[in-house]
Every structure is written in C-alpha cells, then in structure tokens.
Amino acid sequence: MDPDYQFDLDDEPRELDVTDLERIERFREAGYGGSVADALYDVGLRRTVFDQDFFGINRGQTLVGRALPVKLHTYPKTDEVEDYLKEKWERENDGVHPQKELMRTVESDPDGSVLVFDTGGDMQPAHFGEMSCTLAKAHGARGMLCAGNVRDTRYVQQMEEFPVYTLGTTPNWHGGWEIIEVAQPIHVPGHLSHYVTVRPGDWLFGDLDGVQLIPREVVDEVLLRVEDIYEEETEERQKIEKGMPIDEVYEEYGVL
Numbered sequence: 001m002d003p004d005y006q007f008d009l010d011d012e013p014r015e016l017d018v019t020d021l022e023r024i025e026r027f028r029e030a031g032y033g034g035s036v037a038d039a040l041y042d043v044g045l046r047r048t049v050f051d052q053d054f055f056g057i058n059r060g061q062t063l064v065g066r067a068l069p070v071k072l073h074t075y076p077k078t079d080e081v082e083d084y085l086k087e088k089w090e091r092e093n094d095g096v097h098p099q100k101e102l103m104r105t106v107e108s109d110p111d112g113s114v115l116v117f118d119t120g121g122d123m124q125p126a127h128f129g130e131m132s133c134t135l136a137k138a139h140g141a142r143g144m145l146c147a148g149n150v151r152d153t154r155y156v157q158q159m160e161e162f163p164v165y166t167l168g169t170t171p172n173w174h175g176g177w178e179i180i181e182v183a184q185p186i187h188v189p190g191h192l193s194h195y196v197t198v199r200p201g202d203w204l205f206g207d208l209d210g211v212q213l214i215p216r217e218v219v220d221e222v223l224l225r226v227e228d229i230y231e232e233e234t235e236e237r238q239k240i241e242k243g244m245p246i247d248e249v250y251e252e253y254g255v256l
Helices: 018-029 033-043 079-093 098-108 130-138 216-241 247-254
Strands: 063-074 113-118 142-149 162-167 179-184 186-189 195-198 203-207 210-214
Touching: 018 063, 018 195, 018 216, 033 203, 033 210, 033 216, 063 098, 063 142, 079 195, 098 130, 098 162, 098 179, 113 186, 130 142, 142 186, 142 203, 216 247
Parallel strands: 063 113, 113 142, 142 162
Antiparallel strands: 063 179, 063 203, 186 195, 203 210
16 A cells, blocks of 8 residues: 555444445535544644645536546657557557557446546647546546646536536647556546556545545545534534634534
C-alpha cells in the first residue's frame, strides 16, 4: 500500500453491504468537500487532495465514484506516427483502437466508475469530448477527472449525472496521444503533495471545493463518518440559525 495511504484506526475500517451506486447516492446526499476532508483526516490520511487547478465543467454537480485509472502517452501528430500506431494496435490489440478497449473495460466493470486520465502533463490536445463522455455514461461510468484537456464543453455542461473535472479545455483533438494503460496505478497532480497516486478501485469525491481521493480500503469508513458529520452539523446549524448565544456555540461545538 502507498505510504501516503496508511490510515490510522484502532479497529479495522467498517464495511457496508451496499452497491457502488448506493455508495454514490449516499455520498451525494450527505457529503461535501469539507466533511470528506475531515473524515479522511480523522482516519489519518492527509495527501489525498488533487491540484486546485482542476475545475468542474458541469458546475454544481458532485463527482463521486470508483476510479478507473487511464494512462496516456504523447506523440507528435505526423503521418509516420499514425502509421506506427496503427501497426502497433494491429500487433498488440488485433487492430482495436485503445479507446475502444477502454470503453470495453467501462462496460465490463460494475456501474459507478469514474475515468481518471493521467496525461503526463500533455496540454496540447483535448483528450476527451462529449461523445466519448456520452458513450462512457451509457455503459455505467459516472464522471471523469482529466489531468489534461476536454472539449465540447457546451454539451458536456448539459449532461446530467456525469460531472467532468479537468485542468483545461481546448477545441483541437490533434496534438498526438494514445492510451497505453487502463486499470493500472497512475499519478495525478496533487495539492498537498506533488501528485496523488490513483489505484483501480480507489474512490473520488469532487464538488465546488475541489476533488479528493478516498483510498478503497476506507471508503465505507469515510462514508459513515461523513454521514455522522452531516447529522451533527444539521442539528448544529439549526441551533445557530435560531440564535444560539455565541458563548454557548463555542462551549458546545468549539471553534467552527
């Protein structure tokens, strides 16, 4: 296990007998950036926040789901490279385009995946567009985190239940890249660390505060703590809104 993901609990993390789609709905119902960060901190995890430059195309939608890591490699866009890649796909994938292989993985996995693209810092082309998002969603994916560019944002914004977080947008697909690995650990730019390691089966949570990773070993423990925070804060908020004296607020709840 990555040393950054060594959690600190007296007992084994709790597990729930629920589907991933049920987890997603429960996180969306009770969770927000601050409560997820607090729950992660409470179990001893610190370096799970992604770079602040990620922003949501579908502003206001909450990104939650099981990570499907995808590693890209950049190539110059020339006829020679195109011929080389076609020969490579024929040799290694029976002529199947790597993106088609990716979509097959989305289809075969249980519903609830989030595509996570590691582009190796390449910011020349758009790495994903609305039609690809639509195809992924139709076969069970529930969103995307792209450490590169996306395009067709006019239509991506109109998609329901498919939040897309990205480092940038650009209209051009050309620039040269190919998918080289699917469902293998990748490294995505981090906020509190240079990068955050994303493994298959880890979870992501993103909202207007930013995007965070929840290691797969503690996803249910974090969810249960988030739900506890939600209940506690709902009661606390109601008391404060009704005019609870300031001294009583800080005596009962401490620093807000």
